[in-house]
Amino acid sequence: MRILFLDQFSHFGGAQLCLRDVLAEVRRRGWDAEVMAPGSGPLLDFAGDCGFDSQTLRIPEYSTHREAGADFLRFGSGLARTAGMVRRALRERGFDVVYVNGPRVLPAAIQGHAPVIFHAHSVATTKFARMIVSWSLRRVRATALACSEFAAGLIREALGEHAVRVVYNGVADCGFRPHGNNDGPIRIGLLGRISPEKGHLDFLHAARALADDPNLRFVIVGAALFSDRGYEQKIRSLCAEPGVELRGWTDNVAEILHELDILTVPSGANEASTRVVMEALSAGTCVVAYPSGGLPELIRNRFSGLLTDGRSPAQLAHAIRSVARNPEMRSRLAQNARKEWEARFTVERFQREVCDRIESVAMPRAFAASESRIAPEESTFAHDARPASRERPLTRSGA
DSSP, rough: OEEEOOOSSOOOOHHHHHHHHHHHHHTTTTTTEEEEEEEEEHHHHHHHEEEEEEEEEEEEOOOOSOHHHHHHHHHHHHHHHHHHHHHHHHHHHHSSEEEEESSSGGHHHHHHTTOEEEEOOOOOOSSSHHHHHHHHHHHHHHHEESSSHHHHOOOOHOTTTSSSSEEOOOOOOOOOOTTOOOSEEEEEEEOOOOGGTTTTTHHHHHHHHHHTTTTTEEEEEOOTTOOHHHHHHHHHHHHHTTTOEEEEEOOHHHHHHHHHHHHOOOTTTOOOOHHHHHHHHHTEEEEOOOOTTTEEEEEEEETTTTOSSSSSSSHHHHHHHHHHHHHHHHHHHHHHHHHHHHHHHHHHHHHHHEEEEEEEHHHHHHHHHHHHHHOOTTTTTTTTSOOOOOOOOOOOOOO
């Protein structure tokens, strides 16, 4: 079976880390794959390490925080080139399925004849984006996966109630180290991509409101990545006043989580899901989060974490203070959170569900293609009577 993976970024954000996990399972199952994505980030390097071909898509990695006219023009001009590359790959290399890991590359798959799987890791927030995603989904009659019920909403509007399957993300074990009864300062952090929708300004306002408690320490860990670097600079400039420590990006999420007593997730209303919540559930770090988007699907309030009463800095500060002053609550939430991760959010469960879905979509086409390659005179013989063919090893290539 041969799969073409399309992604809108080659640097690791949450969706790309999910694709990395899928590629690892594809390799384990012995399937063939190729990855196409813009830029030259670590996603393409990982594909090469798996023995898969990769191609660089000639589209710009434009910003995610606005719909500037320049972005529209760059997107439109790049889409034609991207669609041409995808059509050529489908024609020349005979893929059995196209797996689209983001909405910006979905229109490029509309002219192919292979079935399309669209994996929704986010929610289109503007009228233009929603229109393009809906039209593309209907055009290709896509099979859809979504990271939460919240993320599945637009797909159901476009394709119908039963057209999408929710597969919650999964993460590797971060190592369970609860520390609800520790002495010393309580460490509160926000970890991940620095972008307006992640709530860094609310976190800083909450830190300022809690400045009267000398036992609380606040830290932000992250970087803009493919988001607005101007916003990152703004956050840096604002950290000094409330005494918030700001660290750069790290790939060692488990280490940071083990340092924290409380992870805050003050994401905006359109947060579809976030891996760091599941990583915290695994690690034993208490989670305080806004009840935004798909987050209530990941956190059972007052069982595996604490959801604030609303989305404001004052409500975030109140929830942080409540948890910080109650070590027994932190310990109980951590124990329950670990059980929740084991039952619902392991990476093995995620890999199995996604790849089983890929197989169910691709196998009929792969089987038909295999049968068509058997010459009539050969078809009367048992399959094990024919010499086994050897596929050439796959290597990474640039476009």
